[in-house]
Amino acid sequence: MSFIDSLLAGLQLVGNVEAFLALGLGVAIGVIGGAIPGMSATMAVALTLPFTFSMSPITGILLLLGVYKGGIFGGSIPAILIKTPGTPASSATVLDGYPMAEKGQAGKALGMALWASCTADLISNLALIFFAGFLASFALSFGPPEFFTLILFSLTIIAGVSGDSLLRGALSAMLGLLLATIGLDLVYGTNRFTFGNPNMMGGLNFIAVLIGLFAIPEILSMVWNPSSHDGVARSLGKNKVTFQEYRRSFKSIVRGSFIGVFLGSIPGIGAAPSAFLSYSEARRKSPNKENFGNGEIEGVAASEAGNNGVAGATLIPLLALGVPGDVITAIIMGAFMIHGLQPGPMMFVLNVDVIYGLFIGLIVSSVFLFFLGSVAIRGFKYVADIPRGVLFPAVLILCVYGVFAVNNNIFDVGVMFAMGGVGFVMMRYKVPAAPFLIAFILGPLLEDNFRQSMLMSGSSGWVLFRGPITWFFWTLTAITVFAIVRAGIRATRQPSVPTP
Amino acid sequence: MKFAKAAFVGAIALGITATAAFAEYPERPINMIIPYGAGGATDISARTIAEPLGAAVGKPLVMSNVTGAGGATGSVAAQNAKADGYTMLFARVGSHSVNPAMKATLPYTLDDFRFVTVYEINPVACAVTPASGIKSMDELIAKVNEGGVAYSSSGVGSLLHIAAAMVLKEFGVEKPLETATHIPQKGGGAAATAVLNGTATFLCTNSSALASFVSNGQLVPLMVTTPKPVAGFDAPTAADLGKPALEKLVGWTGIAGPKGLPDDVAEKWGTWMAAATADEGFRSKMEARGSVIELMNPKDANDFIRGQYEVFRALVDELGMRIEG
Numbered sequence: 001m002s003f004i005d006s007l008l009a010g011l012q013l014v015g016n017v018e019a020f021l022a023l024g025l026g027v028a029i030g031v032i033g034g035a036i037p038g039m040s041a042t043m044a045v046a047l048t049l050p051f052t053f054s055m056s057p058i059t060g061i062l063l064l065l066g067v068y069k070g071g072i073f074g075g076s077i078p079a080i081l082i083k084t085p086g087t088p089a090s091s092a093t094v095l096d097g098y099p100m101a102e103k104g105q106a107g108k109a110l111g112m113a114l115w116a117s118c119t120a121d122l123i124s125n126l127a128l129i130f131f132a133g134f135l136a137s138f139a140l141s142f143g144p145p146e147f148f149t150l151i152l153f154s155l156t157i158i159a160g161v162s163g164d165s166l167l168r169g170a171l172s173a174m175l176g177l178l179l180a181t182i183g184l185d186l187v188y189g190t191n192r193f194t195f196g197n198p199n200m201m202g203g204l205n206f207i208a209v210l211i212g213l214f215a216i217p218e219i220l221s222m223v224w225n226p227s228s229h230d231g232v233a234r235s236l237g238k239n240k241v242t243f244q245e246y247r248r249s250f251k252s253i254v255r256g257s258f259i260g261v262f263l264g265s266i267p268g269i270g271a272a273p274s275a276f277l278s279y280s281e282a283r284r285k286s287p288n289k290e291n292f293g294n295g296e297i298e299g300v301a302a303s304e305a306g307n308n309g310v311a312g313a314t315l316i317p318l319l320a321l322g323v324p325g326d327v328i329t330a331i332i333m334g335a336f337m338i339h340g341l342q343p344g345p346m347m348f349v350l351n352v353d354v355i356y357g358l359f360i361g362l363i364v365s366s367v368f369l370f371f372l373g374s375v376a377i378r379g380f381k382y383v384a385d386i387p388r389g390v391l392f393p394a395v396l397i398l399c400v401y402g403v404f405a406v407n408n409n410i411f412d413v414g415v416m417f418a419m420g421g422v423g424f425v426m427m428r429y430k431v432p433a434a435p436f437l438i439a440f441i442l443g444p445l446l447e448d449n450f451r452q453s454m455l456m457s458g459s460s461g462w463v464l465f466r467g468p469i470t471w472f473f474w475t476l477t478a479i480t481v482f483a484i485v486r487a488g489i490r491a492t493r494q495p496s497v498p499t500p
Numbered sequence: 501m502k503f504a505k506a507a508f509v510g511a512i513a514l515g516i517t518a519t520a521a522f523a524e525y526p527e528r529p530i531n532m533i534i535p536y537g538a539g540g541a542t543d544i545s546a547r548t549i550a551e552p553l554g555a556a557v558g559k560p561l562v563m564s565n566v567t568g569a570g571g572a573t574g575s576v577a578a579q580n581a582k583a584d585g586y587t588m589l590f591a592r593v594g595s596h597s598v599n600p601a602m603k604a605t606l607p608y609t610l611d612d613f614r615f616v617t618v619y620e621i622n623p624v625a626c627a628v629t630p631a632s633g634i635k636s637m638d639e640l641i642a643k644v645n646e647g648g649v650a651y652s653s654s655g656v657g658s659l660l661h662i663a664a665a666m667v668l669k670e671f672g673v674e675k676p677l678e679t680a681t682h683i684p685q686k687g688g689g690a691a692a693t694a695v696l697n698g699t700a701t702f703l704c705t706n707s708s709a710l711a712s713f714v715s716n717g718q719l720v721p722l723m724v725t726t727p728k729p730v731a732g733f734d735a736p737t738a739a740d741l742g743k744p745a746l747e748k749l750v751g752w753t754g755i756a757g758p759k760g761l762p763d764d765v766a767e768k769w770g771t772w773m774a775a776a777t778a779d780e781g782f783r784s785k786m787e788a789r790g791s792v793i794e795l796m797n798p799k800d801a802n803d804f805i806r807g808q809y810e811v812f813r814a815l816v817d818e819l820g821m822r823i824e825g
Binding site: 042045046049050053140141142143144183184185186187188189190191198199201202203205267268321322323324327330331332333334335337338340342343344345346347407408409448452455456458 | 533537538539540543544547548564565566567568569570572573576577602603605607650655656657681682683684685686687689690692693694696697698699711712713715716717718785788789823824825
């Protein structure tokens, strides 16, 4: 079959109202689900899965993909408006999105998030369509040693999100690494820091930690000082992002998209590290570095491009290798299996119509995301207008409910409040929360891949230098660490300029 | 003061549920705990049976995934629930025969549950990549004895972990733990990827998890453990290879309640499951994924699970695989 034939076969599959309706519905469910704090994109997809059993395969899968894409964007709405990432992938968006909302630019931040998300989504989909085979074979050359060096390099992001004090950032990261060790030891299966509590055996729930760290401290500080915001009404600001701003951030968006595509095509990393990496790269390259963390629109653009860039690319290992890249694609893979489709290279031969149908659907989903996202922004931006006295109790209830619903476990709600306490203390002592989160995500990956490498080589360290990929990341890490140290030394030599 | 109030409310709630239990079971929705994540083998199996099962029960089944620690978190939630039949658990080979056999400090034992059924058997298959050049179990064993062979699993205490050790042992490898290296991964997908990208040489897991890789030519099956050959797997059975003991090595999914589950409740589950597994749609969906539908009544289920547990336990003792920490 020629390309045109395949394309037509695909079009025949998706060229009906039902398929497009499912896609649109999926995006809408995703945006709303993602926008509810505690209801992550993963949950939204998991909840939608049973409904797809009775649909035709392509319709069901498009519905799930719609939810996925919508969810990743939807998560940025509460991240910007109420400092609560709706989904882990949008944690990086908090860093600049929330300060923008504080300055009365919520509409602008949301608009930029949407533009960046859609651009990245499109780039990611195109990468899937044109380079799936190439990227998949590249992803397969990532064994534990390559992973280890990649994660090691990614840990340098911490310097980028530490704010003014690298020391405080390092402290925060150390705390995150420490808490990430709770659970079962990967290699021996023994309990670590579980204190005899079976609930701790699975480690601390990520969503509980995330919400505890970002949302609860805001609420606590409101309780601490209820009148601090009296009289300060946040205005919505100008709703529109100007084309000028989009163009200014365009480089960061494209860079973020490619980081997303790259990290997305390697199974096992996910969207959150990609968003942080994209953010820290944008900050490193930006002329107004100082403004990052204080409401820089380019920061929002970079984070959102980073996480949405992953969305299409995670389908690369799924379709080309039959390997799910993260939890969400694992669920989507379940949907494939239920319909008797077996993802993998043979699918490009046996079910080429489904593959091309999916490609067409994916391209259309970027368009749907743009329009439904605009509608959602229009609806949700008024959240910024709600007085805090009304908004925060509602947010708290949503957080409790959402964290419980992740795993139907009341223990997780306790974890959320405990982390809220930790987050509040950190906030009062100006210890940034982002390094904590990055360390919490990357720490276990770093450890697991290091130990797997050691098992592979019989405890010889040379395996960590086994090929060009490892060398590439070692070099990158060395350069970055050198740059951080140099910047640190410069900063101490120059008399610090007091910020106004 | 506040705590006392909460305790009081809790006590009333308990009182209400206690009286409810006396009425005809079931008179309200039943909470079904799935101890593994959405989209996994257990989850898909549970949600597939939930459809015909819900019709047989006549009350809604509330499916909730409580994941973590290789199924232990969800199992503990069911263990601590009231034995009134309103909280049931989807038990799985990993959480209810491998893990109890291996992990000394697991917060539950088989005695903490009453199994009402096992409804699905999953054949286990061992596979390698075509690139490895290995074409039969004998070649694999020869390579293992040369040294430098690793196998992947979805984690310590998983079916995959014990399966590889048991297979090597049965095929005459003296010290399987020392001769071959175990490289644990996080989850079944990662375990298969590790073999695909050459981190590990082989893995033994449920045939359903390997089916797509085998049909795509990415992995070569060497053996299946069921007495009958598995469709789509061009590989001999364990009995063909003269190792019938490996027929105990299968995956399964069942349903359990907390210990002390009343007899009449267990009996009801027996009749519901008979109705549910007779459903044509259910059968065809499950069989398309490589499962063998085999319904066991409460007694048979219990014997089957204990039998497998004893086999695994003996192996764990012999090889010194017990996890003490």
